[in-house]
Amino acid sequence: MVGLIEVENRQVIQDLINEPALKKYDYGIIHYNSYDYRGIDVALIYQKRRFTPTNSLKKN
Numbered sequence: 001m002v003g004l005i006e007v008e009n010r011q012v013i014q015d016l017i018n019e020p021a022l023k024k025y026d027y028g029i030i031h032y033n034s035y036d037y038r039g040i041d042v043a044l045i046y047q048k049r050r051f052t053p054t055n056s057l058k059k060n
Contacts, residue, residue: 001051004043007031013043032058 007013010031017027030053031043046053 001044001046004045005040007041007043008039009041010043013045017045028053030056 004013010029013029013031016022017029026048027045028048029043029045032041034041
């Protein structure tokens with residue numbers, strides 16, 4: 001698992017995990033849009049074969 005902060009948007013993470021060096025690891029994404037006025041988001045990437053999220057909550 002890798003926690004990511006100050007992410008521009010989900011597409012940036014999708015592009016990252018689709019890079020040839022990472023694609024073979026089959027990463028999943030948990031992503032939330034933040035309330036930050038800059039539009040900076042938070043996310044988690046994880047290997048699907050090693051971890052299965054059972055719950056994910058956005059802080060209000």
